Amino acid sequence: MTVIFSKKCEIGLQAVLFLSAQTPNQRFSAAEVAKKINAPKEFTSKILQDLTGSKIVASKKGKFGGFYLGRNPKDIKLIDIVIAIDGLEIFHKCVLGFKGCSVEVPCPCHDKWGSLRDETYKMLSSETLEELRDSVIRKIDSL
Amino acid sequence: MTVIFSKKCEIGLQAVLFLSAQTPNQRFSAAEVAKKINAPKEFTSKILQDLTGSKIVASKKGKFGGFYLGRNPKDIKLIDIVIAIDGLEIFHKCVLGFKGCSVEVPCPCHDKWGSLRDETYKMLSSETLEELRDSVIRKIDSL
DNA sequence: TTTGAATCGGATTATAGAATCTGATTTAAT
DNA sequence: ATTAAATCAGATTCTATAATCCGATTCAAA
Numbered sequence A, B: 001m002t003v004i005f006s007k008k009c010e011i012g013l014q015a016v017l018f019l020s021a022q023t024p025n026q027r028f029s030a031a032e033v034a035k036k037i038n039a040p041k042e043f044t045s046k047i048l049q050d051l052t053g054s055k056i057v058a059s060k061k062g063k064f065g066g067f068y069l070g071r072n073p074k075d076i077k078l079i080d081i082v083i084a085i086d087g088l089e090i091f092h093k094c095v096l097g098f099k100g101c102s103v104e105v106p107c108p109c110h111d112k113w114g115s116l117r118d119e120t121y122k123m124l125s126s127e128t129l130e131e132l133r134d135s136v137i138r139k140i141d142s143l
Numbered sequence C: 001t002t003t004g005a006a007t008c009g010g011a012t013t014a015t016a017g018a019a020t021c022t023g024a025t026t027t028a029a030t
Numbered sequence D: 001a002t003t004a005a006a007t008c009a010g011a012t013t014c015t016a017t018a019a020t021c022c023g024a025t026t027c028a029a030a
Helices: A007-020 A030-037 A041-052 A078-085 A110-125 A129-142 B007-020 B030-037 B041-052 B078-085 B110-125 B129-141
Strands: A057-060 A066-069 B057-060 B066-069
Touching: A007 A030, A007 A041, A007 A057, A007 A066, A007 A078, A007 A129, A030 A041, A030 A066, A041 A057, A041 A078, A078 A110, A110 B110, B007 B030, B007 B041, B007 B057, B007 B066, B007 B078, B007 B129, B030 B041, B030 B066, B041 B057, B041 B078, B078 B110
Parallel strands: none
Antiparallel strands: A057 A066, B057 B066
16 A cells, blocks of 8 residues: 555644634644544544644643644645654655665656656645635535 | 555565566576665565566576566556555545545645646556666666 | 475564553643 | 643554565476
């Protein structure tokens, strides 16, 4: 089987998108988020916790606590979440797994994958969560 | 961490590319292949064995046995190897992992990823191993 | 026909990622 | 202060993938 983003990253992306579709600063328990995006509760909780480290998500403990966006949606892009969870490796390694794939000694996919990789990066970094908001709300509401 | 193809698939791709760069029908032991592509011997052996199932690779047992291409390089494309090992899942699922991502209820990356996914498929299926041969030889020789 | 070099194929082990559990801590309301 | 609701953080378990091991089999050459 093959994967673009790890499960952890997929859930992180969906969880943050969920939060970005809500009224700003409203808090949601990990259980609420997990239920909505149909992911394991404890796993979702852990991922949201992890994301507080990079300030993408913030949390408040205690009664009426929960998770919410840690920064203005104007200042968050999908790539930020990917980097926080999976890192940038996918944007650096050879698709075919060759070590030392380079312009000098390219693999048969070097050039094409180079553009596709760049386009993928652009897809994740050209729009902010604010710009994506309408589209995200539609998606989240349909879940 | 994130991955395009599984390790198994990467090694399978490299191993088949190695074979395609050799004199037709010349046989190579799993150990020789593994050494050249810098992969674990037993794992490479198992992957090559698996690939005999889809006729991409053929093997001959006994003394002077080994692995070699199972079909004419004119009739093998990279996508065949990917399908044999990882399957087509990556070309069907939503990048963000949403269930039921569709034209009606698209995720924020639906359209862009749609084109990138198609381009990736094209990259793997538009040329045969024969057409890639020169490029592959250069790469394999450099290892 | 015997021998040695090799793959085959199934079983096993190791590792990393996914998922869960639990006890401690925080916080707001009473 | 006490309580109840919630996160936090670390330990643990589960699972799929990665990697290895080994006995059985195959085959060609002497």
